[in-house]
Amino acid sequence: MTSVLKVGEVQHTNGTSALTVDSSGKVNAPVLGTLTRNVVSFQATGPASYTSYGANGVMSYNDTSSAGFHDNTGGNYSTTNAEFTCAVAGLYHFQASCLVVSESAFGIILNYRNSSDAAIANFHCYNHGRTAQTQCIVNMSVGEKMRVLSEDTIAKYIGVYGRFSGFLIG
Secondary structure: OOOOOOOOEEEOOOOOEEEEEOOOOOEEOOOOOOOOOOOOEEEEEOOOOOEOOOOOOEOOOOEOOOOOOOEEEOOOEEOOOOEEEOOOOEEEEEEEEEEEEEEEEEEEEEEEEOOOOOEEEEEEEEEEEEEEEEEEEEEEOOOOEEEEEEOOOOOEEOOOOOEEEEEEOO
């Protein structure tokens, strides 16, 4: 059996409006983002020193708590193994960046994997300079993972000059 609920406003028992729907179907929720949806986001940096991770080594973006701009809303980013694990299926945006000590040819990879750790896709950035940045948008299922790999053995700085971030678009 199918039911249709026809309302223009949802209120708390004290009369405070929580949600309104206009005639076009547009929803207005004063607290959207704090109570009415699943917010998933993270931003991490790593060691404040040049570190060599080896070819295909996992880069250790392991700080989500300092400097006021770090984040781990939803708690889906592990600072222990420097990876995001999807708990809410949807479309995500990821970005990673780093700095190298001197101008050089080097690369970083956003490594997208399934729940069994098999690679689904790699999003590369290869540069000949001092900085590298890569980004992607992927439609993730629950249990899939994203991390950053070093494409080579060049030492990388991911302290204040590097970031790994991601967020649920919808």
